[in-house]
Amino acid sequence: MSRIAARTLLCSAPLLLAVHLPAQITVILDKDDSRVIGPDTAVRSPVAEERSFMEEVKKELASPPEFEEVRALDNPPSWGRTVHPDSGGVLRYHASFPRGLVCRVTLENLLPDHRYVLTINGNPERPGNDLLPDPVPGNAREKFYDFLSVTTDAHGNYEGTLAILLRPGIYAVRFYVKDTDDFKIVLYRDFFKFTVQ
Numbered sequence: 001m002s003r004i005a006a007r008t009l010l011c012s013a014p015l016l017l018a019v020h021l022p023a024q025i026t027v028i029l030d031k032d033d034s035r036v037i038g039p040d041t042a043v044r045s046p047v048a049e050e051r052s053f054m055e056e057v058k059k060e061l062a063s064p065p066e067f068e069e070v071r072a073l074d075n076p077p078s079w080g081r082t083v084h085p086d087s088g089g090v091l092r093y094h095a096s097f098p099r100g101l102v103c104r105v106t107l108e109n110l111l112p113d114h115r116y117v118l119t120i121n122g123n124p125e126r127p128g129n130d131l132l133p134d135p136v137p138g139n140a141r142e143k144f145y146d147f148l149s150v151t152t153d154a155h156g157n158y159e160g161t162l163a164i165l166l167r168p169g170i171y172a173v174r175f176y177v178k179d180t181d182d183f184k185i186v187l188y189r190d191f192f193k194f195t196v197q
Contacts, residue, residue, distance in 0.1 A: 025102075027057055028147050028164045037061075050165065053099040057163040060102060067092035067104060069194070073177065073187040080185035084109045084156075089187055091175055096195040100165045107150075107158040107177060110186065114152050117183070119176040120145045120164075126191060128171030149180065166196045 024038040029050050037043075039061045043054040073089035075082040086109045093103035101120075110116065122129030124141040132143035145166075152158045171194050177187035 023061065025057055025061060025161045025163055026148070027054055028162060029053075030165070031145070031147055034148055049099065053163070053165050056098045056100075057102065060163075068095045069093050069192070071175075071189045071192050073105075073107070073175065073189050076185045076188045080188065081179070081182075083111060083179075083186050087156075087187060089177070091189055091192070093192075093194060095193070096197060098197045099168070100163055100196055101171075101194055102161075102163045104161045105150075105159070107152065107187065108156070110152050110156040110158075110177075111179075112152060112154050112156045114156070115149050115180040116152065116158075116186070117146050117176075117178045117180055118148045118150060118162075119178055120147065120171075121174040121176055122171075123173075123191070126172040127193075128169060128173050131167040131169045131171065131196075132173070146178075168196045170195050 024036050026034055026036050028034045029045070037054060037057065039058060041058070043051050043058070045051045045054070069092065071091045073091055075087055088109065089105065089107040091103060091105055093101060105118065107116070120132060121144040122132050122142060129143050132145045134144055136142040136144055147164050148162065150158050150160065172191045174191060175189040176185045178185050
């Protein structure tokens, strides 16, 4: 069984998977402000919403929970680019969280020591599109958010727990991994749903 088939089987299992948060987490307050925090990190921001979000994230670090939702990240259709037939990943996330999305992203078999952009992409016909900050070039009705650049290790892998500050509402969006060289989508998850309280 291939890695992708095994991952898809795992992700479709009805059981909840217990994936514990590490001792620190990357908090994305906007695309130009990401910071790694731990349970003892002092929360500093002049913006009350940002402070409240980071306090909620610190509670997660104090008592690691289970992620309720698990989705495979797959090679894209013809509009993207496949790095390797065994490239893939997993997105684990909370179905609902105060002020943002908390998730764990695992990427496998991409280019080694290479930078990729993690993106949430909307659709004008689905919830959450208008809650994202940037219009897609050439299609102003569709919105997206390039929220973080990450670098793979020497084997082309990446794993990290992320907390993304977002506007409150219901989201039904896509998750993209884009190559920073040409911004082609190399992994994706079609519409997944979550709520920002």
